[in-house]
Amino acid sequence: MKRSLIIVAAIAVSVALCGSLFAVTPDEMMKKSQAAFLYQGKDFKARVMMKLVSKGGQERVREMTMLRKNYGPAGGEQKYFIYFFQPADVKDMTFMVYKYPGRDADRWLFVPAINMVRRIAAKDKYSSFVGSDFTYEDVSGRDLQEDTHSLVKEEKYGGKDCYVVKSTPKAADMEYSYKLSWIDKADFLPLKEEYYDKRGDLYKVFTADEVKDVKGFPTITKRTMKNLQSGHMTEVTYAKADYNVGIEDSLFSERYLKQPPKKWIE
Amino acid sequence: MRKFSLVEFSVEHPKLVVVLSVLITLLFMTQFPKMRTDTNPKNMLPATSDVRVWNDEVEKTxxxxxxxxxxxxxxxxxxxxxxxxxxxxxxxxxxxxxxxxxxxxxxxxxxxxxxxxxxxxxxxxxxxxxxxxxxxxxxxxxxxxxxxxxxxxxxxxxxxxxxxxxxxxxxxxxxxxxxxxxxxxxxxxxxxxxxxxxxxxxxxDTFGAEMFKLMAIFAPIAGMIMLFVRYLMFRDLFLSITLMMDAMISIVWSMGLLIGLGFPIHIMSSMAPVFLMAIATDSIHIFNEFYFRYRETKDKKKAIIETMHAVSRPVRYTALATAAGFAVLLFMNIIPVKVFGGLVAFGTISLRILSFSFIPAMFTFVKEEKIAKIAGTEDTSMGRSSQFLRKLAGFGAHHPKNTVMVGLVLFVIAVVGLSRITVNNNLVEWFKKGSDVRVADSVMNKALGGTSLGYVVAIAKDDDYIKTPEAMTYIEGLQRRLEKLPVVGKTTSVVDYVKRINRVLHDDDPKYDIVPETGEMIGQYLFLFSMSAKPSDLDNVVDYPFRRANIWVQLKTWDAQAMKSVIEAVDDYKKANPTPMEMKPSGIAYFNLVWNHEVLWDMVKGFVLALIVVFGILAFDFRSIKWAIVGYTPLLFTILLVYGVVGFTGKDFDMPISVLSTLSLGMAVDFAIHFVSRLRQRLKEAPGESLSDALLWTAARPGKGIMRNALLFAASFAVMIFAPLTPYITVGAFIVSMMLLSAVMTLIYLPALVTLMQGWLFKGEKI
CATH class of the missing domain: 3.30.70.1320 (Multidrug efflux transporter AcrB pore domain like)
Known part of the structure; x- marks a missing residue:
C-alpha cells in the first residue's frame, strides 16, 4: 500500500515536472532567450561592423572589436571591452562597460586625443549605443524583472516555429509601451522584435538576419534595428565571432583602456 | 440672311433658355462633392521647384x-x-x-x-x-x-x-x-x-480653417447685401434675384469646372466666388439701360433688344478686358496663379454668355406694368443722382486744366507712395493684433530665441571637413555675426555641441568653452557625444560624412524679408572671410522668402502683362489708340492712387493685395469702356449736341450705371472690413476704395481729358 502510494506520488511529481517542462512559462522563455542571445559561453569576442543608415540613405560606419565576459549566470553581471577602429578619427578609442542586473551600468571611455579616461553615466534604457538605433539595453540586455511577459501566440517566422511573447514594462518611463518578441522554439534566439510606442503604433523593429553556429552556439551574426518613424536603420554584422577565448579579468581596467593589448583587439 | 442673335433667341424662347441654364448649372454642381482643399501656401510652388527640392534634401540630410x-x-x-x-x-x-x-x-x-x-x-x-x-x-x-x-x-x-x-x-x-x-x-x-x-x-492651418469659414460667412453676406442694394435701386425683387442668379450660376459653373478638372481649391482660388460676384455687377448696366429704353419705347421686347444692342458692345468688351486681364495669369509660372487666372477668366466669360441669354430671358417674365412703374423713376435730367453725376462730369468738362493739374499733383504723391511699397508676406500678420496666434507669436519672440526658423547649410568640398578646427571656428564666427542682426534671436550649430563637450570633459571649466585645437579632438568629442545622446541631436546639425553643417537660425519675425537680411549677412561674412565652404540658406523662413519672391513677383509680372493686354483691347474696341490712351488714363491713375495709399500706410504688397491687383484692373477698365463707348455712340446718335452736353449725358445715363455698379460693389464688400483675418479686411477695404475711386475718376477725368484733348482726339473726325 505504502509502496503504491510512493509510486503514485512519484508519477504525479514527474508528470507535473514534465508538464512544466513542456509548457514553458513566458518568463522562462524570455530568460532562456536572453541566455541564448547574450550570455552564451564563458566569454565572447567578435569584430563588429555597424552600419548606420539614415532615411536619406547616408551611411556611417563604426567598426570595433567587442569582448565580453560573463560574471555569473544568465541575466547576471557582465563586462564589455570595446576597441574602435572606425571612424578613422576615433581609432584607439576604447570603451568599457560593467553591466549589473537591476541598475545602470558603469561605463568608461578613453579619449586618446586628450589621453583621458572619463566615466560616462547615461540611461541604459534610452541612450543610443554609439549613435545607432540600438540602445545600450538592446546591446547588453534588459533586466527581465522590469517587464511582465505573456505568451501572445505561437507562429512560424522565417520558416521557424516561434513563441511570440509580449513584454510590457512595469514602469512608465520607457519609450515603448510594449514589445513583441518572436523566439525560436528550437534555440530560443529572438528572431524578431517589434516595439510599440505610447500611442500603440509600431515604431521599431529588430530582426535577426543571419544565425550561424559558432563553436556549437547558435549565434546571431547579422541583425538590423529599424526605426520606422525616423526612417533610420542600423545593421550589425559580427565577423570572427568566437566563444571561450579565455579573456583575463585584468583586461577590464583603466590601464588597458589606455593601452589595449594587441592580441585582444586584432 | 440675319446673323443668329443670342439675345433675340433668348427673348423668343425664354423658358427654354432658363431651363437650359439651370440644367447646365446642375451638371456642374454634380462635381462639388469631389471638392478638395489645399490651404498650405507651400503647395503654391510645385514640389519640383528648386527651393522645395533643396529644402526636402536638407530635411532628409x-x-x-x-x-x-x-x-x-x-x-x-x-x-x-x-x-x-x-x-x-x-x-x-x-x-x-x-x-x-x-x-x-x-x-x-x-x-x-x-x-x-x-x-x-x-x-x-x-x-x-x-x-x-x-x-x-x-x-x-x-x-x-x-x-x-x-x-x-x-x-x-x-x-x-x-x-x-x-x-x-x-x-x-x-x-x-x-x-x-x-x-x-x-x-x-x-x-x-x-x-x-x-x-x-x-x-x-488655423488660417486655412478660418478662411473657409469666412468664405462661407462673408460671401453670402456680401451676396445678400448686393441683393438688397439692387432691390433699393430697381425696386423689383424678381429682377434683383435674377442678377444675383447670374453671379451664382457663373460661380457654380467655374467652381464646378475647377473641381471637375481635379484641382484642389487653394487660398487664391477660394477668393474666386467673391471676385465673380464682383465682376457680375457689370450686368447692372443692362438693367440701367433697360429702364431708360423702356421709358422711351414702352415695348418690353423691343426695349430688351434695343438695350442689348446699345450695351452689347461695351458689355462684350468689358467682359473681354476682364477675362483677358485674368487670362494672362495663365502664362505665369506658379500653378495656383494660373488656375486662379483661368478660373476667373472662365467665370467672366460665362457671366457674359448669361448676360446675353439668361438675363434677357428673365426680363421677359416681368410684368409690363411693373416695369413701367419703376422706369418712371428713371430719368436722366430729373433724377437727383443723375443731377449729381452731371455736376461731377461738369466739373471735369468745364475745368479740365485744373482737374488735370490736381491729378498731376496726386500722381506725383502716388508715385512717392508707390516707391515705398515692399513686396513682403508675413503669415502671422494675416491674423489680427489681438488674436491668439499673433499674441502667442509676439510673447514667445520677446522671451525666447524666435519662432520662425531658417537654416544656413555650410557645404564643404571634402568629407570630414566640418570636423576641422578651421571649419568650426568659421561657423562659430558666422553665428556670432548673425546673432548681431536684430531679427535673429538665436543660432545653434554643431560647434555649440563640440564646445559644450570640451567644457564638460574639462570639469565644466569655462576656459574650455571654445573650439578645440585639433581635428582629432573634435572628431572624438563628437563621437563621445553620439555615444550617449539622442542620435537626432547631432543629425540635426551635421550630415553623415561631416561634409555639411546645418546652422539653425531662429528669427524673431515671420517677415519674408528677415531671411533676406540673414542671407546678406552670410554673404558679407563670406566676402570678408573667404572659405572653401559654400553657404546655402534653407528652412521654412527661406521658403517663405522664395515663395514671396516667386509668387508675388509672378503676380506683379502678370499684372504688368494684364495692363498691356487691357490697353490693347481698349485700342481694339475703340478702334483708336488715342481713345485707348484717354480711356486708360483714369484707370491707371486709380490704380496708382490706391497703391500709393498702400505704400503710405506701410502695408506690404502681400498675397491678398497681389490677387486684387488684377481684379482692380479688370473692374476699373469696365468703367472706362462703358463711358467711352457710350459717349462715342451718343456723339453719333445725336449729331447736333455739343461735346460737353454729350459728356454730361454720358455721365448722367451710363454714368448712373457706373455709379450704381460701384456703390453696389462697395456696399457688399464693406462687410469684409469686419472680418477677423487681415487679408479679408484688406480685400474689403481695397475693393471699396478701388470701386468708388475708379467710378469718380472715370466720371471726372474722362470728361476733363476728352475736353482738353478734343482737338487731338477728333482730328479728322466730325464732332
Whole structure:
C-alpha cells in the first residue's frame, strides 16, 4: 500500500515536472532567450561592423572589436571591452562597460586625443549605443524583472516555429509601451522584435538576419534595428565571432583602456 | 440672311433658355462633392521647384521636420518651482501621446539631452527626469539651464519666466488639429501659468480653417447685401434675384469646372466666388439701360433688344478686358496663379454668355406694368443722382486744366507712395493684433530665441571637413555675426555641441568653452557625444560624412524679408572671410522668402502683362489708340492712387493685395469702356449736341450705371472690413476704395481729358 502510494506520488511529481517542462512559462522563455542571445559561453569576442543608415540613405560606419565576459549566470553581471577602429578619427578609442542586473551600468571611455579616461553615466534604457538605433539595453540586455511577459501566440517566422511573447514594462518611463518578441522554439534566439510606442503604433523593429553556429552556439551574426518613424536603420554584422577565448579579468581596467593589448583587439 | 442673335433667341424662347441654364448649372454642381482643399501656401510652388527640392534634401540630410509647433509656458513668478515643473512634465507626457507628433524629437525639460559633469563623471541624460523636490534640486536645475548656451533662449528665457516645448510634426500632421489638442491638454492644468501656441503650422492651418469659414460667412453676406442694394435701386425683387442668379450660376459653373478638372481649391482660388460676384455687377448696366429704353419705347421686347444692342458692345468688351486681364495669369509660372487666372477668366466669360441669354430671358417674365412703374423713376435730367453725376462730369468738362493739374499733383504723391511699397508676406500678420496666434507669436519672440526658423547649410568640398578646427571656428564666427542682426534671436550649430563637450570633459571649466585645437579632438568629442545622446541631436546639425553643417537660425519675425537680411549677412561674412565652404540658406523662413519672391513677383509680372493686354483691347474696341490712351488714363491713375495709399500706410504688397491687383484692373477698365463707348455712340446718335452736353449725358445715363455698379460693389464688400483675418479686411477695404475711386475718376477725368484733348482726339473726325 505504502509502496503504491510512493509510486503514485512519484508519477504525479514527474508528470507535473514534465508538464512544466513542456509548457514553458513566458518568463522562462524570455530568460532562456536572453541566455541564448547574450550570455552564451564563458566569454565572447567578435569584430563588429555597424552600419548606420539614415532615411536619406547616408551611411556611417563604426567598426570595433567587442569582448565580453560573463560574471555569473544568465541575466547576471557582465563586462564589455570595446576597441574602435572606425571612424578613422576615433581609432584607439576604447570603451568599457560593467553591466549589473537591476541598475545602470558603469561605463568608461578613453579619449586618446586628450589621453583621458572619463566615466560616462547615461540611461541604459534610452541612450543610443554609439549613435545607432540600438540602445545600450538592446546591446547588453534588459533586466527581465522590469517587464511582465505573456505568451501572445505561437507562429512560424522565417520558416521557424516561434513563441511570440509580449513584454510590457512595469514602469512608465520607457519609450515603448510594449514589445513583441518572436523566439525560436528550437534555440530560443529572438528572431524578431517589434516595439510599440505610447500611442500603440509600431515604431521599431529588430530582426535577426543571419544565425550561424559558432563553436556549437547558435549565434546571431547579422541583425538590423529599424526605426520606422525616423526612417533610420542600423545593421550589425559580427565577423570572427568566437566563444571561450579565455579573456583575463585584468583586461577590464583603466590601464588597458589606455593601452589595449594587441592580441585582444586584432 | 440675319446673323443668329443670342439675345433675340433668348427673348423668343425664354423658358427654354432658363431651363437650359439651370440644367447646365446642375451638371456642374454634380462635381462639388469631389471638392478638395489645399490651404498650405507651400503647395503654391510645385514640389519640383528648386527651393522645395533643396529644402526636402536638407530635411532628409539632417533628419529635420518641416513643421514645428512651439508651446510657450509663462509664469510671472518664474517657472522654476515644483508646481510649474510638474505641469511641464505632465503636459510633455500628454503631448508625446498625440497622433501626428514626432514624439522622439519633442524638446522639453523632460526630453532634451543634457550633458553635464559631476565628480568626474560625464552625464548624459534628459535635463529633468523627475521633478526636483527641494530648493537645492531646483537651484541645480536652474544652474544647468542658465549655464548651457544650448538651453538659454531656447527652453528657458533669460528672466526665467518662460519655457517652451517644441513639438515637431510628422509629415502631413495638421498644425491646427494638434494645436487644438495641445490647448485641451493645457486647459486641464490650473494655476498662474499662461500658455501660448505658436509656429508656422498653427498659423497656416488655423488660417486655412478660418478662411473657409469666412468664405462661407462673408460671401453670402456680401451676396445678400448686393441683393438688397439692387432691390433699393430697381425696386423689383424678381429682377434683383435674377442678377444675383447670374453671379451664382457663373460661380457654380467655374467652381464646378475647377473641381471637375481635379484641382484642389487653394487660398487664391477660394477668393474666386467673391471676385465673380464682383465682376457680375457689370450686368447692372443692362438693367440701367433697360429702364431708360423702356421709358422711351414702352415695348418690353423691343426695349430688351434695343438695350442689348446699345450695351452689347461695351458689355462684350468689358467682359473681354476682364477675362483677358485674368487670362494672362495663365502664362505665369506658379500653378495656383494660373488656375486662379483661368478660373476667373472662365467665370467672366460665362457671366457674359448669361448676360446675353439668361438675363434677357428673365426680363421677359416681368410684368409690363411693373416695369413701367419703376422706369418712371428713371430719368436722366430729373433724377437727383443723375443731377449729381452731371455736376461731377461738369466739373471735369468745364475745368479740365485744373482737374488735370490736381491729378498731376496726386500722381506725383502716388508715385512717392508707390516707391515705398515692399513686396513682403508675413503669415502671422494675416491674423489680427489681438488674436491668439499673433499674441502667442509676439510673447514667445520677446522671451525666447524666435519662432520662425531658417537654416544656413555650410557645404564643404571634402568629407570630414566640418570636423576641422578651421571649419568650426568659421561657423562659430558666422553665428556670432548673425546673432548681431536684430531679427535673429538665436543660432545653434554643431560647434555649440563640440564646445559644450570640451567644457564638460574639462570639469565644466569655462576656459574650455571654445573650439578645440585639433581635428582629432573634435572628431572624438563628437563621437563621445553620439555615444550617449539622442542620435537626432547631432543629425540635426551635421550630415553623415561631416561634409555639411546645418546652422539653425531662429528669427524673431515671420517677415519674408528677415531671411533676406540673414542671407546678406552670410554673404558679407563670406566676402570678408573667404572659405572653401559654400553657404546655402534653407528652412521654412527661406521658403517663405522664395515663395514671396516667386509668387508675388509672378503676380506683379502678370499684372504688368494684364495692363498691356487691357490697353490693347481698349485700342481694339475703340478702334483708336488715342481713345485707348484717354480711356486708360483714369484707370491707371486709380490704380496708382490706391497703391500709393498702400505704400503710405506701410502695408506690404502681400498675397491678398497681389490677387486684387488684377481684379482692380479688370473692374476699373469696365468703367472706362462703358463711358467711352457710350459717349462715342451718343456723339453719333445725336449729331447736333455739343461735346460737353454729350459728356454730361454720358455721365448722367451710363454714368448712373457706373455709379450704381460701384456703390453696389462697395456696399457688399464693406462687410469684409469686419472680418477677423487681415487679408479679408484688406480685400474689403481695397475693393471699396478701388470701386468708388475708379467710378469718380472715370466720371471726372474722362470728361476733363476728352475736353482738353478734343482737338487731338477728333482730328479728322466730325464732332
Amino acid at each position: 539632417f533628419g529635420l521636420y518641416e513643421d514645428m509647433i512651439a508651446l510657450g509656458i509663462v509664469n510671472e513668478k518664474g517657472i522654476l518651482n515644483k508646481d510649474t515643473l510638474a505641469k511641464i512634465r505632465r503636459i510633455t507626457d500628454e503631448i508625446l501621446k498625440l497622433k501626428g507628433v514626432a514624439a522622439r524629437d519633442v524638446s522639453s525639460f523632460t526630453t532634451i539631452d543634457n550633458v553635464t559633469v559631476e565628480g568626474g563623471t560625464l552625464r548624459v541624460a534628459p535635463l529633468m527626469t523627475t521633478v526636483p523636490e527641494d530648493t537645492g534640486g531646483i537651484e541645480y536645475l536652474g544652474k544647468m539651464l542658465y549655464d548651457n548656451p544650448l538651453f538659454l533662449n531656447r527652453i528657458i528665457s533669460k528672466d526665467g519666466k518662460t519655457t517652451a516645448i517644441y513639438v515637431p510634426l510628422e509629415k502631413g500632421g495638421n498644425g491646427k488639429e494638434i494645436a487644438d489638442k495641445i490647448r485641451e491638454i493645457v486647459k486641464k492644468e490650473n494655476g498662474d501659468e499662461r500658455y501660448y501656441i505658436a509656429g508656422d503650422p498653427v498659423a497656416r
